[in-house]
Amino acid sequence: MAERKRTVVDGLAEWLAILGGFVVFILMGLVVADAIGRKTPWGAVPGAFEFSEALMIPAVFLPLMFVQSKREHVFVGVATMALPNRAQCFLDAVAAVIGMAIFGFLTWLAFVKAVDSTMINEYRVAIISVPIWPFRWVIVLGTGLMVLQLLMTAIEEFGRAFGAEEPTMAEAELR
Numbered sequence: 701m702a703e704r705k706r707t708v709v710d711g712l713a714e715w716l717a718i719l720g721g722f723v724v725f726i727l728m729g730l731v732v733a734d735a736i737g738r739k740t741p742w743g744a745v746p747g748a749f750e751f752s753e754a755l756m757i758p759a760v761f762l763p764l765m766f767v768q769s770k771r772e773h774v775f776v777g778v779a780t781m782a783l784p785n786r787a788q789c790f791l792d793a794v795a796a797v798i799g800m801a802i803f804g805f806l807t808w809l810a811f812v813k814a815v816d817s818t819m820i821n822e823y824r825v826a827i828i829s830v831p832i833w834p835f836r837w838v839i840v841l842g843t844g845l846m847v848l849q850l851l852m853t854a855i856e857e858f859g860r861a862f863g864a865e866e867p868t869m870a871e872a873e874l875r
């Protein structure tokens with residue numbers, strides 16, 4: 701059962717990362733079309749700057765969970781690489797718990813802001829109106845799922861740190 705949940709969560713993380721990458725391609729196309737449009741008689745793309753600002757949010761926040769699941773966030777192991785594997789696992793678990801607290805707080809703040817933004821139907825005034833409130837919910841989604849992934853990381857690392865078997869080097873390289 702736990703393995704099935706892990707597979708579902710990993711699948712969700714992959715799809716969100718793919719979606720974030722797709723948003724980057726849309727963003728690139730928008731910027732290219734705007735740049736070319738400025739030099740042609742058709743003119744610039746209306747609201748391109750405002751839409752590009754808004755599209756940066758899913759490009760950044762949707763892949764967070766996937767990057768953490770692969771343990772590819774910035775990691776500096778100089779101070780811990782001489783420690784035994786169990787100690788490294790324990791410190792990684794503690795770091796995940798601290799990350800949960802930080803991202804949990806960010807999720808809560810983003811949620812409050814997203815609710816307010818939705819209530820007032822927030823948008824950015826440009827040549828065309830660009831809705832901002834849906835993008836605020838993407839921040840809540842991205843940071844909330846990051847908390848879930850950090851929880852899974854903490855459970856795994858505490859399991860390795862206090863498990864019956866000594867963590868192997870292959871497991872240590874996953875971190």
